[in-house]
Amino acid sequence: MLLLSPASTSLPSPRSNSFNFAHGRARLHAPLKLLGMAKESSDSGNVGVVEKAAIAGGLVSTPVIGWSLYTLKTTGCGLPPGPGGSIGAIEGVSYLVVVGIVAWSLYTKIKTGSGLPNGPFGLLGAVEGLSYLTLLAIVVVFGLQYFEQGYIPGPLPADQCFG
Incomplete structure (x- = not known):
């Protein structure tokens, strides 16, 4: 205006x-x-909560996935289940968080023509970028795993890994 x-x-x-x-x-x-004058974000108060949850989830998920991909590349298996399956659960939820952030970003890009807002201190924009890079790393490492080993380990322990 x-x-x-x-x-x-x-x-x-x-x-x-x-x-x-x-x-x-x-x-x-x-x-x-x-x-x-730029228009301030006047969406509902839940957007702030969702943004903060995405920032926290993304900042935790990307290193967990990095650890998971490194373990997959070096051992042929993902992270071990851990006590009570907690490490495996964190690994699985981390993959879902990254895919969710990328899906939210793509939806916002299609709807508004730009990606996610920067968020506080630019952290949401950083998490968005890290999520795209993490998704690229997932595709590369999973592809290498499939062509070198002939399989990609499933989300649950199987005969090949921790079975």
């Missing part, structure tokens, strides 16, 4: 002397001031 300032009744500054010679006489014009 552009706002125009009202015409000033005070004398203009000496550096803004512009004359209009319309109708045979000189008139002094004050320069027109334009002010551009």
Whole structure:
């Protein structure tokens, strides 16, 4: 939205002397001031909570997936289940979080023409970028795993890994 300032009744500054010679006489014009204002995010209060959850989830998920992909590439298996299956659960949820962030980003890109907002301190934008890079790493490592080993381990322990 552009706002125009009202015409000033005070004398203009000496550096803004512009004359209009319309109708045979000189008139002094004050320069027109334009002010551009960006619209603040006025969506519901839940968006802030969703953004913060995505930031926290993304900042935790991307290193977990990095560890998982490194383990997959070096051992041929994902992370071990851990006590009570907790490490395996964190691994699985991390994959879902990254896919969810990328899906949210793509939906927003299609709907608005731009990606996710930057969020506080630019963290949501950073998490969005990291999620795309993580998805690329997933595709590369899974592809290498399939072509070198002939399989991609499933989400549950099987005969090949931890079975």
